[in-house]
Amino acid sequence: MINAVLVFNNNGQPRLDIALQQRLLQQIFNLVANRPATACNFLPLPPLLAGSNSWNTSDADEPITLLYRHYATLYFIVISDSLESPLGLLDLIQVFVQALDQLFENVCELDLIFNFETLHATIEEMIVGGCVVETDLNKIVACVRESEKVVKKGHGMRPGGGTGAGAGRGGFMGGDLVWTGR
Amino acid sequence: MFEKGLYELIRGIRANKGNERNYVLESLKECRQEAKSQDLNIKATAILKLIYLDMFGHDMSWASFHALEVMSSSQFRQKRVGYLAAVQSFRLDTDVLMLTTNLIKKDLYSPSVPEMSLAINGLSHIVSPSLAQDLAPDLVSKLTHSSPIVRKKAIPVLYKCFLQSPELLRTCWPRLRECLNDEDSSVVSATVNIVCELARRNPKNYLPLAPQLFKLLTDGGNNWMTIKLIKLFATLTPLEPRLVKKLVPPITNLIQTTPAMSLLYECISGLIQGGLLAGIQDTEEGEELASVCVTKLRGFLVEGDSNLKYVGLIALAKLVNTHAHLVCQHHDVVLNCIDDDDISIRYRALELVVGMVNPDTLSTIVGKLMRQLKPANRDYVELEPTGSEDEDDMQEEVMHPKKARGAMIPLELPEDYKHIVICKVLEMCSRDMYANVTDFEWYLDVLCQLVRFAPAVQVEGTAPEDAEEAEEELEELIKKRDVGEAIGKELQNVAIRVKSVRPEAVRCAEMFIVGRDGVFPAAGGGGKRVLGDSGWIVGEYASLLTNPTLTFDSLIAPSSNTLPSDILSIYLQSITKIYASLTSSFSIPWTSERKTYVTLLTDRVLRFLAPLTISPNLEVQERAVEFQELFRLCTEAILAQPPSNTTEIYDPPLILTQAVPSLFLGQELNPVAPRAQRKVPLPPGLDLDEPINPNLPSLIVAADYNPSLTTDDDEDKEDAKFREYYYTKPATTSIPKNQPASHGIDSAAARSSTAQTPLSYQNVAEDSYLDADIIARRKKERQERHKDDPFYIFAPGGGEEITDADLEAIPVMELNLEDVPHAVPQEVRKPVRERVVVVMDEGIDGDDGLDEEEEEKGKDKKGKGKKKGGLLGVDASGLVGYSLEGGEEKKNDYEEEKEARKEVERLRKEMEAAAEKVREREEMEKAAAKKTKKVKKTVEGEGKKKKKEKKKEGETEGEAGEKKKKKKKVKKEGEVEGDGAEKKKKKKVKKEKTVEEDTQAATTVAE
Structure with missing residues (x-):
């Protein structure tokens, strides 16, 4: 089960976070910010999650996994338990980012700041109640577009749509991905 | 009034750099006003802004009612904002939660799919027990909705409902089960997901699904579902061992064919976790499969991707418990991981390596780890640049990061990591009672070296008001965190258990005590706790000290006063022990120089003890007071005994040669199993609650007023009393030599049971299988070995009882130099033995209480399992052991049931x-x-x-048949009664x- 998905930028400012303690956020950020580029995408548990253990022991009752991926200015973080596949979750983050990239056409941090509703809508298409319900990129994008359409129909405009404007940049699939999916 | 939208708010925050806080507070005030507005549009915008601010820690729970209003809007856009607000701010104790029931119910039946998914989604975050009860039937009806999007989303939400109110599981399960046959793969996948979660809590409910799940596994679906199926089977196989045989072929097939790394990894991990490999361990097929897995995992380690390395190490660490020999074949790659740049990988490798050590690899691995601790040895790593927050930076596309990387910086190993490395080294070496250590002198060197590497003790977040309390707490914390404590325990263990290196161990301890400045790390003050156990060793084995005087001087140095109180109390004991060994010798004539020396020694001890008798720590105080009295007596006796001169020969005072040593000599201390004491049966007729002397209080009162006990006017009388008390050997010290102190305890057991209980703990092994003459020969050998050791005191005539009369008859050993042959060194150095003898824990009847320990551990685990959830807010304890079929059967009654049965x-x-x-x-x-x-x-x-x-119980017994x-x-x-409680x-x-x-x-x- 996925416990939480976080997105924050290089300065630790949250971009997506569902009801998580600020202190935990800070601790995770401290961990993630100090990691070298070559390091793996698994984080040791922050003190708040680790409980009495000073580090993540695998024989704990329910070992928690903390994964992150770093894209440009943003960190995407997933907290899950042992029933999720860690490598699968890394794929999932990739799918998430790809979906955002399609939705915003070359997504950048500003897109996510001004449209965090869409960000939420996207994650909700993929994860419901901690369970991954969809991993198909096209289906996700289609569903989010569908609901965005309903929003526009009701209001006539998309709030703050495309303000960040990364227009003019190269398409994402043609570009070099940081990490190819497995 | 000018209204800000979310866009303006964010722009405004950015425009007010340095003054954000005020701006935000200002905006919050505006939001408060706007939230009260009648215009739903304005209200929705305010809520949206509040959600944004809440993300940064500005609480919006006060606006829950307004959020509810926005939720009930007919416009999708506003409704979405409302649900987002609910997700962000509603908690289980939010009072408007009960008002959402009808609203969500209505939205669940909305004709528009996005609206419906909004409600389903929202519910998954805010569901409470009452919401779960009320809305579960509606969710169940969604399981047959025409749109697969709705179906797949309703399933996880149902699971959330089960978490809130477990009894729903029984009513909803049949419908949920049908979803496994759904035509849409995402729906099936979601169902498998949920079954997997449920099965973790109570696997036996889902065993009947096995054939169906197996079919899903062999049919092959998307990787996500296959991964989940494997995880699910891993939880089921422990209950149904027959599944193992069935699962091995398809999983083997997957391992060989899948192109997805994640699936490959999960297959291997599932094989390990489900006990599949352990289950078929002995068969040829099992061995083959295990070796395939290990080879694949090796590929993970060498492939170059750090994530694969990480997960590969986790899997190997699990596998090493059952297939250590296979994992050991790859110890080269694992050892490389120990030196990885990435600290996460190092942690994992460290964990794995502990399981991998064997006598051949131990020194290599320990050496590698020790090298990491060396301060001069620093690795360099790249650090990612941390960008500054400006507009340009934020417009950087997420998918195309900058290639520029930070400069190389030295990899500073965190203190925590050092701590763990040291702990793991100790764990590796001491595993299975030092099974892997072949050279204990090497091990002692390692221990000494580790003390030097001891990381500084970090103590964070302790600042209570009371300074004294804080100090105590700090001491407690340091005790827990300082590796010196652990190293000291190891040193002590080796000194006690491995007799062949005891002199070396004592020398190490001596080094710590004496050269306190040289042997500890220069900064940080770590490792100091090793002094406690070192102090004990130098005291207990004072006869083996190379330089007892110097050690003694270090112990009574004024700086010792500043040591933690528990170490100080050990010191006090050791000081007396070394004093005893320094002064008790018979062979040194009692000359005036000797007298002066001993007087001085005693005086110095007394001076050291004086300030400690008023120590705030009770243990220290008590020991100091006791020993102070003892040493005063010594001083008196010393002064009373005139020194030998040319005409008359005097013996040293008996209190030095007899009384003080007898406090410490006697039986050698042996390791005793931690639970042995518990198994000692209470001797019949012993009532521990009964006071030994019911008149104790009055006795104490009487003693206070008894002039003969408190005054020292009548010195002669006093002296006589002391003489009588100290110079006549008390009964307790004349225990026969070959009977241990615990004999009294044992004999009680022997009396009560017909089984032969050994009389002695120590000699049991030898006595039981060696003849008397062999034992005698061995003893002689031992004496021979120590013949030239001036510190070795023989017991004359072996195990004879020593009485006062005997003591007088002990001949003073003559040191005949001519008798010492030149070949002695050969005898002293015994030929290298295959295994160094390590003394095991002693217990009663050979039972060291390990199984009990395990039992207790299990209990602990059970207890721990109950209190979880916490921060991440998942509490599935309600589902643990929840049966699908049972009637009134309660959870957690397992123990009770077993007993009743x-x-x-x-x-x-x-x-x-x-x-x-x-x-x-x-x-x-x-x-x-x-x-x-x-x-x-x-x-x-x-x-x-x-x-x-x-x-x-399914017994087939004949009936009386009438x-x-x-x-x-x-x-x-x-x-009727079958279902009833036990x-x-x-x-x-x-x-x-x-x-x-x-x-x-x-x-x-x-x-």
Whole structure:
């Protein structure tokens, strides 16, 4: 089960976070910010999650996994338990980012700041109640577009749509991905 | 009034750099106003802004009612904002939560799919027990909705409902189960997901699904589902071992064919976790499969991707418990991971390596780890640049990061990591009672080196008001965190258990005590706790010290006063022990120089003790006061004894040669199993609650007023008393040499049980299989070895009882230099033995209480399992052991049930025996028709009982086989009660028993 998905930028400012303690956020950020580029995408548990253990022991009752991926200015973080596949979750983050990239056409941090509703809508298409319900990129994008359409129909405009404007940049699939999916 | 949208708010925050806080507070005030607005549009915008601010820690729970209003908007856009606000701010204790029921219900039946998914999604975050109860039926109806999007989303939300109110599981399960047959793969995948979660809590409910799940596995679906299926099977196989055979072929097939790394990894991990590999360990096939797995995992480690390395190490660490030999084949790659740049990988490798050590690899691995600790040895790593927050930076596309990387910086190993490395080194070496250590002198060197590497003790977040309390807490914390403590324990362990290197161990301890400045790390003050155990060692084995005087001086140095109190109290004991060994010698003539020396020594101890007698720590104070008295007596005795001169020869005072050493000499201390004490039976007639002397308080009062005890006017009388007390050997010290101190405890056990209990803990092994002459020879050998050791004191005549008279007869050993042959060194150095003897823990009847320990651990685990959830807010304890079918069966009653079952079994056996008797009698008393009727009744009762037992335990036992129509009735009864609680049953058994006894009594009367 996925416990939480976080997105924050290089300065630790949250971009997506569902009801998580600020202190935990800070601790995770401290961990993630100090990691070298070559390091793996698994984080040791922050003190708040680790409980009495000073580090993540695998024989704990329910070992928690903390994964992150770093894209440009943003960190995407997933907290899950042992029933999720860690490598699968890394794929999932990739799918998430790809979906955002399609939705915003070359997504950048500003897109996510001004449209965090869409960000939420996207994650909700993929994860419901901690369970991954969809991993198909096209289906996700289609569903989010569908609901965005309903929003526009009701209001006539998309709030703050495309303000960040990364227009003019190269398409994402043609570009070099940081990490190819497995 | 000008209204800000979210866009303006964000721009405004950015425009007010340095003054964000004020701006945000200002905006919050505006939001407060706007939220109260009648215009739903304005309200929605305010809520949206509040959500944004809440993300940064500005609480919006006060606006929950406004959020609810926005949720109920008819416009999708506003509704979405409302649900987002609910997700962000509603908690289980939010009071408007109960008002959402109808709203969500209505939205669940909305014709628009996005609106419906909004409600489903929202519910998954805010569901409470009452919401779950009210809305679960509606969610179940969504399981057959025409759109797969709705179906797949409803399934996880149902699971959330089960978490809130477990009884829903029973009613919803049949419908949920059907979703496994859904035509849409995402729906099936979501269902598998949920079953996987549920099965973790109570796997046995889902065993019937196995064939269906197996079909899904072999049919092959998307990787996500396959991963989940494998995880699910991993939880099921421990309950159904037959599954193992069935699963191995498809999983092997997957391992060989899948292109997805994640699936490959999960297959291997599933094989390990589900105990599949362990299950078929002994078969050739199993060994082959395991070796395939290990080879694949090796590929993970060498492939170059750090994530694969990380997960590969995790899997290997799990595998190493069952297949250590296979994992060891790859120790080269694992060792490379220990030196990885990435600290996460190092942690994992460290964990794995502990399981991998064997006698051949230990020194290599330990050496590698020790090298990491060396301060001069620093690795360099790249650090990612941390960008500054400006507009340009933020517009950087997420998918195309900058290639520029930060400069190389030295990899500073965190102190925590050093701590763990040291702990792991100790764990590796001491594993299985030092099974891997072949060279203990090497191990001692390692220990000394580790002290030097000890990381500084970090103590964070302790600042209570009370300074004294804080200090105590700090001490406690340091004790827990300083690796010195652990190293000290190891040193002590080696000194006690490995007799062959004891002198070396003592030398190490001596080094710590004496050269305190050189042997500890220069900064940080870590490792100091090693002094505690070192202090103990130098005291206990004072005769082995190379330089007792210097050690003694270090112990009584004024700086010792500043040590933590628990170490200080050990020091006090050791000081006395070394004093005893320094002064007790008979062979040194009691000259005036000797007298002066001893006087000085005693005086120095007294001076050291003086300030400690008022120590705030009770243990220190008590010991200081006790020893102070003792040393005062010594001083008196020393002064009273005139020194030898040319004409007269005086012995050293007896208090030095006899009384003080007898406090510490006696039996050698041996390691005792931690639970041995618990198993010592209480001697009959010993009541620990009974006061030894009921008049103790009055005695104390009397003592206070007894002038002869408190005043020292009458010195002669006093002296006589002391002489009588100290110079006559007390009974307790004259225990026969070959009987341990614990003999008293043991003999009680021996008396109470017929089994032969060994008289002694120490000699049991030798005595039981070696003849007397061999033992004597060994003893002689031992003496021979120590012949030239001036510190070795022999017990004359072996195990004879030493009495006062004997002591006088002890001949002073002559050191005959001519007798010492030149070949002695060869004898001293014994040929290198295959295994160094390590003394094991001692327990009673060879039982060291390990199983008990395990039991306790299990209990602990159970206890721990109950209190979880916490921060991440998932509490699934309600589902643990929740049965799908059971009636009133309660969870967590497992222990109780087991016991009750045992009890029933016992009673059943008793009753069977009784019934047999009754039947015999029945045959004997066939004539007495009136009585038989009664007996038959008993047999019937017996039958009733048996019926139930049969149901419970599946036994096939013959029935008494009488009265068919009555049996029917009995059966019915049994069925009715079959579901009842175990306790009830027990009671019933008892009742039946009494009934039977009654009949028996009746038959006896008839006889």
